[in-house]
Amino acid sequence: MENLQLVLPEIFLSLSIMFLLILGVFKKNSSRLVQSLSLAVLIITAVITFNETIGINETKLFNNSIIIDYLSSLMKIITLLAAFLVLIISSNYLKTFQIFKIEYPILILSSVLGMMVMINSNDLIVFYMGLELQSLALYVLATFNRDQIKSSEAGLKYFVLSALSSGLLLYGCSLIYGFTGSTNFNVIADQLNSNEYALTFGIVFILVGLAFKISAVPFHMWAPDVYEGSPTSVTLFFTMVPKIAALTVFIRFLYVPFLNLIDQWQMILIFLSIASMLFGAIAAIGQTNLKRLVAYSSIGHVGYALAGVAAGTNDGIQSSVIYINIYILMNLGLFSCLLMLKRDNNYYEKIDDLSGLSKNHPMLALSLLIILFSLAGIPPLAGFFAKFYVFKAVIEQSMYFLAIVGLLSTVVAAFYYLRLIKIMYFDEQKEKYDTDHGFWLKFSLTASTLLILIYFIFPSQLIEVVSRINII
Amino acid sequence: MNFPILSSLILLPSIGALFLFFNKSEKKNNFTGKYVALFTSAVNFFLSIYLWILFDPTTSEFQFVEERIWIKDLINYKVGVDGISILFILLTTFITPLCILSVNNSIKERLSEFLIAVLIMESFMIGVFCSLDLVIFYLFFEAGLIPMFLIIGIWGGARRVYSAFKFFLYTLLGSVLMLVAIITIYWLNGTTDVVELYNSGIGIKYQNLLWLAFFSSFAVKTPMWPVHTWLPDAHVEAPTAGSVLLAAILLKMAGYGFIRFSLGLFPTASEIFTPLIYTLSVIAIIFTSFIALMQEDMKKLIAYSSVAHMGYVTLGIFTIQQQGIEGSIIQMISHGLVSAALFLCVGVVYDRMHSRLIDTYGGIVSIIPKYSILFMLFTLAALGLPGTSGFVGEFLILMGAFKDNFLVAVIASLGVIIGAAYMLWLYKRVVFGKLINTDLKQMFDLNRSELFILSCLAVPTLFFGFYPDPLINTIEVSISDLIDQYNFKLASKT
Numbered sequence: 001m002e003n004l005q006l007v008l009p010e011i012f013l014s015l016s017i018m019f020l021l022i023l024g025v026f027k028k029n030s031s032r033l034v035q036s037l038s039l040a041v042l043i044i045t046a047v048i049t050f051n052e053t054i055g056i057n058e059t060k061l062f063n064n065s066i067i068i069d070y071l072s073s074l075m076k077i078i079t080l081l082a083a084f085l086v087l088i089i090s091s092n093y094l095k096t097f098q099i100f101k102i103e104y105p106i107l108i109l110s111s112v113l114g115m116m117v118m119i120n121s122n123d124l125i126v127f128y129m130g131l132e133l134q135s136l137a138l139y140v141l142a143t144f145n146r147d148q149i150k151s152s153e154a155g156l157k158y159f160v161l162s163a164l165s166s167g168l169l170l171y172g173c174s175l176i177y178g179f180t181g182s183t184n185f186n187v188i189a190d191q192l193n194s195n196e197y198a199l200t201f202g203i204v205f206i207l208v209g210l211a212f213k214i215s216a217v218p219f220h221m222w223a224p225d226v227y228e229g230s231p232t233s234v235t236l237f238f239t240m241v242p243k244i245a246a247l248t249v250f251i252r253f254l255y256v257p258f259l260n261l262i263d264q265w266q267m268i269l270i271f272l273s274i275a276s277m278l279f280g281a282i283a284a285i286g287q288t289n290l291k292r293l294v295a296y297s298s299i300g301h302v303g304y305a306l307a308g309v310a311a312g313t314n315d316g317i318q319s320s321v322i323y324i325n326i327y328i329l330m331n332l333g334l335f336s337c338l339l340m341l342k343r344d345n346n347y348y349e350k351i352d353d354l355s356g357l358s359k360n361h362p363m364l365a366l367s368l369l370i371i372l373f374s375l376a377g378i379p380p381l382a383g384f385f386a387k388f389y390v391f392k393a394v395i396e397q398s399m400y401f402l403a404i405v406g407l408l409s410t411v412v413a414a415f416y417y418l419r420l421i422k423i424m425y426f427d428e429q430k431e432k433y434d435t436d437h438g439f440w441l442k443f444s445l446t447a448s449t450l451l452i453l454i455y456f457i458f459p460s461q462l463i464e465v466v467s468r469i470n471i472i
Numbered sequence: 473m474n475f476p477i478l479s480s481l482i483l484l485p486s487i488g489a490l491f492l493f494f495n496k497s498e499k500k501n502n503f504t505g506k507y508v509a510l511f512t513s514a515v516n517f518f519l520s521i522y523l524w525i526l527f528d529p530t531t532s533e534f535q536f537v538e539e540r541i542w543i544k545d546l547i548n549y550k551v552g553v554d555g556i557s558i559l560f561i562l563l564t565t566f567i568t569p570l571c572i573l574s575v576n577n578s579i580k581e582r583l584s585e586f587l588i589a590v591l592i593m594e595s596f597m598i599g600v601f602c603s604l605d606l607v608i609f610y611l612f613f614e615a616g617l618i619p620m621f622l623i624i625g626i627w628g629g630a631r632r633v634y635s636a637f638k639f640f641l642y643t644l645l646g647s648v649l650m651l652v653a654i655i656t657i658y659w660l661n662g663t664t665d666v667v668e669l670y671n672s673g674i675g676i677k678y679q680n681l682l683w684l685a686f687f688s689s690f691a692v693k694t695p696m697w698p699v700h701t702w703l704p705d706a707h708v709e710a711p712t713a714g715s716v717l718l719a720a721i722l723l724k725m726a727g728y729g730f731i732r733f734s735l736g737l738f739p740t741a742s743e744i745f746t747p748l749i750y751t752l753s754v755i756a757i758i759f760t761s762f763i764a765l766m767q768e769d770m771k772k773l774i775a776y777s778s779v780a781h782m783g784y785v786t787l788g789i790f791t792i793q794q795q796g797i798e799g800s801i802i803q804m805i806s807h808g809l810v811s812a813a814l815f816l817c818v819g820v821v822y823d824r825m826h827s828r829l830i831d832t833y834g835g836i837v838s839i840i841p842k843y844s845i846l847f848m849l850f851t852l853a854a855l856g857l858p859g860t861s862g863f864v865g866e867f868l869i870l871m872g873a874f875k876d877n878f879l880v881a882v883i884a885s886l887g888v889i890i891g892a893a894y895m896l897w898l899y900k901r902v903v904f905g906k907l908i909n910t911d912l913k914q915m916f917d918l919n920r921s922e923l924f925i926l927s928c929l930a931v932p933t934l935f936f937g938f939y940p941d942p943l944i945n946t947i948e949v950s951i952s953d954l955i956d957q958y959n960f961k962l963a964s965k966t
Binding site: 384392 | 541542543544546607610611612614615617618621622625626632633636637640641644645648649651652655656658659
């Protein structure tokens with residue numbers, strides 16, 4: 001029983017979700033209250049996670065189906081904090097579209113719960129359960145602006161394609177179960193020797209499902225449409241939070257049961273990584289919608305994060321965790337800027353709407369400039385260091401091809417980031433945008449920009465945080 | 473030395489920029505901003521003079537070394553100077569205040585942002601020249617792209633967007649391979665500390681590829697033929713102060729990189745690839761000189777002449793002769809002064825007539841005599857007339873080249889003639905001849921600040937032309953030591 005405290009964060013979160021649902025149903029006009037309580041729940045869960053689990057050694061619970069270690073605790077805390085920030089900066093956006101309802105925070109909480117289960121999982125069934133919980137919540141979130149046809153379309157598209165990928169994933173699970181006789185990661189690891197090739201099929205199917213969730217090429221088709229159609233605040237959630245959980249599962253799934261089959265999956269991962277980096281960079285060039293552009297750019301960034309996973313070392317894993325952290329930070333800043341492009345209760349999301357932003361809103365433009373250069377990976381901004389660590393891990397494994405293709409695709413990607421900067425700084429100005437943004441929106445923009453800007457002064461801190469991740 | 477003089481040199485302009493950034497609320501009051509920028513960069517200049525005085529030229533050891541833990545167990549922040557780098561730092565701190573002074577007429581809007589960009593640029597460039605760690609070097613080397621991209625893009629001419637993109641993407645493409653090489657060096661040797669790498673050497677097996685990766689970056693930045701095409705575009709569209717920074721300092725990063733890294737770290741590979749450098753340099757000298765001859769735009773002409781001059785520099789560096797490398801460094805310093813002055817000269821007439829086409833001008837000697845005299849001086853310096861710093865550099869380079877490879881030296885010497893041809897022809901068409909364009913009569917001569925700036929550049933050009941000893945004394949020991957090291961490593965095959 002004393003082990004229950006290790007899953008206290010999940011228990012607390014589930015109970016809170018139920019309580020908030022009941023509260024929302026019985027109390028009229030309680031959306032503001034539910035929102036505040038949800039924020040509190042996220043913070044409290046993060047604190048509990050920090051207190052209860054961050055310091056402990058690797059522990060497995062419930063017939064080894066759940067694993068609590070440093071990686072899972074760290075990723076859970078990041079997920080919770082990211083969800084907190086998304087929730088807190090999206091309220092103005094939701095109010096504008098009159099979709100500030102109780103369901104929104106509750107759905108976010110449920111999907112966060114699903115992600116936490118995913119992050120904890122040491123068993124295929126548990127992992128699948130968490131995945132479906134988060135996906136179901138995300139389908140509804142994508143359609144949250146249900147009066148808009150684009151939003152409904154996005155949700156439906158996401159649902160159909162995601163269901164397909166879940167099916168493939170489940171098929172992969174069943175293959176693995178069939179050949180090893182277990183769904184538990186550790187048991188699978190012990191049973192590897194017999195059926196190497198048959199297992200490879202299972203791995204491939206599961207990787208397809210995971211690649212879909214993390215939107216890596218060639219399973220990325222849903223991302224641009226869904227990102228464009230969903231409400232911007234939900235897009236922000238999509239680009240940040242599920243990727244943390246999916247990356248953790250990627251790491252856990254490949255390194256715990258299948259480390260000995262690294263020759264089999266390393267090639268697949270290198271392919272996913274290269275394809276994502278290149279495709280993300282090239283496809284983004286032609287976009288005119290900012291959200292679609294962000295979708296392609298996030299596909300590219302996922303490619304870099306996967307490059308770290310492909311390295312097959314602890315260094316590689318750590319570098320990709322660093323990458324995803326810095327990526328989240330940059331994305332937060334980017335979307336804060338998008339949420340500020342508002343005039344007369346209307347949000348602007350075309351690239352041309354940035355035109356001449358530097359004259360009307362110099363500070364906003366400057367922040368976006370820093371964020372974009374950082375996304376492009378130009379030193380001395382944080383984005384450069386993220387790429388630096390990843391490529392350091394990759395080159396240490398002599399994977400030069402991956403490193404060179406990755407770096408060359410940063411040059412291609414630099415082109416479309418530069419194009420945004422060009423539009424902001426070199427083009428003629430348009431009408432001004434509103435400036436009465438909420439405190440939290442301004443806060444998240446300022447904080448993320450400053451962190452990106454001064455990261456180079458304290459680069460060791462983040463490394464120290466992730467250096468305790470030890471999977472192999 | 474407890475006072476961290478090099479870090480101060482790096483940080484001071486950034487602090488000035490930060491001050492300007494927060495000072496921005498006082499609208500329309502651009503003068504304060506300008507004086508702040510001028511003051512910071514002037515202080516930086518005097519600080520670097522002080523550095524030069526304290527500098528001990530009798531040793532090739534790195535001096536004023538500062539080392540701090542930066543990324544734990546990975547990279548240390550390490551800066552220091554030796555004879556090779558100190559002159560470039562001086563050049564940077566000398567040119568920047570002049571740049572800031574020169575913005576009077578050319579930059580009409582967003583002045584304080586422009587000054588911020590220039591100051592940050594100065595920080596990065598000083599950082600490039602004194603970093604003793606490959607990663608730190610790369611960081612500064614690449615970071616310079618951001619302010620320069622903005623300088624060209626925001627304050628540039630009609631085709632500024634195209635030029636800014638071309639500049640940025642060309643240089644970025646060249647540099648990413650260098651990053652791969654730097655990480656590979658870390659993986660091979662466990663350190664990116666330049667001093668340690670000098671001592672330990674880099675495995676012969678990897679040298680060729682690593683050399684090529686560094687070369688790809690430096691060749692674009694130098695720029696060498698055939699990857700020089702970004703330079704004319706960038707120069708033509710950049711505002712005067714931007715062109716000055718670009719020509720005077722940015723191009724020197726690559727020459728410096730060749731000496732410090734290509735020769736210092738990869739002697740075996742440098743030996744193998746010397747013919748490649750020779751070929752490209754000679755093509756640059758001859759080919760771009762002919763292109764320069766045909767230009768109708770003054771700025772473009774000077775830009776192409778820069779490519780040709782940098783051809784001499786790369787040629788001199790890879791002769792691996794005392795005279796050759798000394799000549800290259802002096803040529804770079806001289807080119808820094810002269811090309812800066814020439815761009816300013818173009819800027820002066822451009823501010824008055826808003827045309828850079830040579831056809832617009834002609835016969836202005838009688839209207840603006842002071843200008844014509846100074847322009848004449850810099851034209852002669854650019855073609856390497858004895859008595860100007862340009863001569864010292866070119867002469868030493870050719871001397872080194874004759875020792876190493878007769879044929880290359882002969883062809884390069886012929887380039888001097890074409891160089892004289894296009895510079896003199898430019899001068900003749902702009903300054904002499906009949907005054908056809910009557911609008912030119914309204915031009916007024918140099919005002920006080922322009923006269924001051926150009927004189928500031930003229931004095932060292934002449935001084936070092938007659939008396940290059942201070943420069944040579946500073947660099948001599950470091951270079952002879954570098955060559956000894958190079959030959960030693962070559963002999964011992966490491």
